[in-house]
Amino acid sequence: MKKREPNYYQIRKCVFWWMIGVFISLIGVVYFKEDLRDWWICSRxxxxxxxxxxxxxxxxxxxxxxxGHSSQSLKERFGTFDGVGVISLNDWYVLEFPWKGFGREDPEDTGDWNLSTTFGNTGEIIYCSKCNSIRGMASIDITLPGDYGLNPTIIQNNLCQECLDRIGKSLQYNKWKNEKKEVVPLCLVDLKTLEIYSLQDWHRGCAIRDYWIEIEPEKEKMRIELFSLPTVDMG
Ligand SMILES: [Zn+2]
Known part of the structure; x- marks a missing residue:
């Protein structure tokens, strides 16, 4: 029986080390993919x-x-309503915090969030608002579409320059130059004074008259909580 001779490849020494180098680099790229991506995003x-x-x-x-005084105007719709709301700018949908005041005497109200929950879908955003009057808080959870961004048509066509400037100012945000990040098409409004507050991801909270607002953004989801600060009677 004839014994088979083993086969060998003959390659140049520099090609061999080049191949080893490429192999190690590939493993490095796969292993540190996330870090390299972060480095690239921050690089500029x-x-x-x-x-x-x-x-x-x-x-x-x-x-x-x-x-103004149109039927869509916040001034006409809410007048001197003592509340806070969120405006969806792409469809001018206004969500009020369902705040009903402290300690409402409702036999069914056991302080459970679920008892006063409202869900909805405006076509632009999905929302869920809740009120807990015993604890003095209300919340609005908003889910934006995956490809959210600002469509300025409605606000440019229907806001005066002064109001458009105020909304525009609230939309300012920071990003890495290489990062793909869009503006959140929402803002917070004091329905009594029509003052506008930012809902961009850098803004985590503010006081609006007797309310404290906390904002928790997470990608296309956002939770906005309103806490009513009880007025202390010093007399
Ligand atoms: Zn205006």
Whole structure:
């Protein structure tokens, strides 16, 4: 029986070490993929995205959705309503915090969140608002679509320049230059004074009159909580 001779490849020494080098680099890339991605995102530094150059297309200031007298106007709809709301800017949908005041005497209200929960889908956002009057808090959970961003048509067509500037200012946010990050098309509004507050991811809380607001953004989801600060009677 004839014994088989083993086969050998003959390659140049430099090619061999080059191949070893490539192999180790590939393992490195696979292993440190996330770190390399983070490094690449941060490599060109940060930038500030602003919306202050938006121009109003509204002809008559009286028709402004915020300060005017149209049927969509917050001033007409909420008047001197003593509440806080969230505006979905792409469809001008206004969500009020379902705050009903402290210690409401409701036989069914056991302080359970589930008893006063409202769900909805505006076509732009999905929301769920809850109230717990015994603990003095209310919350709104919002889910934005996966490819969210601002469509400025409604606000440019229906806000006066002054209100558009105020909304534009609230939309400012920071991002890494290489990062794909869009503006959150929402803002917070004091329905009594029509003051606008940011809901971008850098903003985590603020006081609005007798309320304390906490904001927890998480990718396309956001939870906004309202705590009513009881007025202390010093007399
Ligand atoms: Zn206005």
């Amino acid at each position: 530094g940060k930038e500030i995205v602003t919306f202050e150059g938006m121009e109003s297309e509204l002809e008559n200031k009286e028709d402004c959705f915020l300060c």
